[in-house]
Amino acid sequence: MTYISALENPIFRTISKASKNLNLESYVIGGFVRDHILKRGEAKDIDIVSVGSGIELAQEVSRLLPGKPKVSIFKTYGTAMLKSGGMELEFVGARKESYTEESRNPEVETGTLEDDQNRRDFTINALALSLSDENFGELLDPFHGIADLKKKIIRTPLDPDITFTDDPLRMLRAIRFASQLNFVIEQQALDAITRNADRLKIISKERVIDEINKILLSEIPSKGFALLHKTGLLPLILPELAALQGIDEKEGQTHKDNFWHTLEVVDNISETTDNLWLRWAALLHDIGKAPTKKFDEKLGWTFHAHEFVGSKMVYKLFKRLKMPLNDKMKFVQKMVLMSSRPIALAADVTDSAVRRLIFDAGDNVDDLMTLCEADITTKNPKKFKKYHKNFQLVRNKIVEVEERDHVRNFQPPVSGEEIMKTFNLKPSREIGIIKDAIKEAILEGEIPNEYEAAKEFMLKKGAEIGLKI
Structure with a gap:
């Protein structure tokens, strides 16, 4: 099977020529091939594997390209990278890897293409297209990745316990791909993630959050977070979120499961915004409910001041996970702190209350309204319609008051x-x-x-x- 249509960009013929000059075999492998077959648009990150020196191949490609783009060399990993035509190309020599228990950084030695495909995380990422003249565009699919693409399955090429023990980040990547592509993780692999969840502790916080951000930015983030919960990874990353799961009952009274409610809110907001930090606000908007939950004989279950407590928790969470402690964190804090304000306002939309909301929310008032609208998860059609209608009244009043009184970010007229x-x-x-x-x-x-x-x-x-x- 050939996929010459995937290789129409002139850069691939240049790589082919450079390979011939050096008497090397070379292949484009991984995400570029997968996304072409899935028709997910043209990838800008391209991985090239050569049976030989990836660094020498990158240098030869640079020599053949107009302007001779700079080659960045990473000798420790035996890789090289160059940018051309808006694309980022990474070159590596085919290799095999061995791991120690304490690190996800492998011992590397030269290998064959088969060795290189064996070390890939998933069958759908082990697909390779030849760049050699004699079989240009021919697909090499040793693990039936094409069949897995058709079945929408995430599966490891080798024993999943070995794959995930060697590099525990692959557990998060499996869940991320399942969320992004709307695929199912094969049961053996899913069980292996659950068994090896504790291995995640050797992964840097930065790498973990990079994957969490990608899950959060997927079309239906709840799919990824449900898998994180199911496999036991979630408490290792976001214990504040995991703590929301469950329903307590006392004297016949229960409260809603705030974890699953939160996932609904995240899905709702994802239909209207790609703003990563607003999605984070949706994910964390109720984290203060676990530590503030109390049962009152007259009132039932209460979560007094959960917004204030939650906003304080945001800073600790961001700091622990080495996330930015700048305006992005402050934005999430602000959204969590104010997340109930418009809800209370919707029942009685007075000018003074709207003025205070606009003043306190400032430039973020529209984001706050978007969050509150996403927070409507009732399954009662009449209530759903009523709540949205009330929020539209608040939005209309915000426009009216702002046009008249100009209180957004205002400073008193007298200094x-x-x-x-x-x-x-x-x-x-x-x-x-x-x-x-x-x-x-x-x-x-x-x-x-x-x-x-x-x-x-x-x-x-x-x-x-x-x-x-």
């Missing part, structure tokens, strides 16, 4: 410097009292968000607290 000058003050608490009073008056609708009204209010408030002009 601290003007207050000091007017009342002949040095820096003091009185300045803060007046500024806060002006802000509150604007948010409550007592005065418009305009300079003259704010100045008049300043003079009045100054007189109230005993200041003289």
Whole structure:
């Protein structure tokens, strides 16, 4: 079987020519081949395997290309990389690998193409296309990867226990591919992931989060997180999320399973946004419910202040997993903290409450509304319609209030410097009292968000607290 159509880009003929010049066999292997067969669009990352030196092949390809693009060499791994035509090509010599228990970094030695395909993580990633003149585009499929693509199965080329013990990151990759491609992990492989879950501890947090982000960005993220839960990997990565699973009963009263509810929310929000950090906010919006869960004889199950507690947990989670502690983390914190605000607002949409929501959420108010709408997971059609209608009223009111009052990210029209000058003050608490009073008056609708009204209010408030002009 040949797939010459996959190799129409001139770069492949260049690699073929370079291989011939060096008297090497070369193959394009892995994700590029898989995605072409699945019609997932043209991959920009291309893996080239040569039976011989991958570094020398990369250098020869560079010599033949216009402009002779720079070759980055990684001698430790015996690999080289160059960029051409918007694509990133990685070259490696065919090799076989052996692992120690403490590390996922293998001992490497030169091998055959068959050795190289044996070391691949999954059958669908072991597919190779020849770049040799005599059989250009011919498919080499020793593990029936094409059949697995048709059956939508994730399967390892060798014994899955060996595959996952050697490199535990492959367990996460199996789940990621199942989530991204909507494939099923073969039962033997799934059982092996469960058996070897603890091996994940030797993987760096950065590599783990890279895979989690890819799962979160897939079309239906719940598929991946359900598999993480089923295999026992989730508590090792996100114990805060795993802790939400389960339903408690007391005096005949139960609460919803907040874990499965969370996965519904993530799927809902994924239909409307590709914003990774907003998806993270959806994933973490209820993590404060596990530590705040209490049973009250009058109220039943309660989760008081779970948003505040959850927002504090976000920082610890991000720090533990070596995620960015910058504006992205602060955005997720803010969304978690405010996740119930619009819900409470929907029952009574007053101008002052909307002004406060816009002021507190700032530029993130639309994201917050998107999160809250995704949080509607009721299966009752009437309630579903009613809740969405109420949120639309809130959205309409946000537009109306913002157009009229301009309170998003606003600063009080009268500055601290003007207050000091007017009342002949040095820096003091009185300045803060007046500024806060002006802000509150604007948010409550007592005065418009305009300079003259704010100045008049300043003079009045100054007189109230005993200041003289």
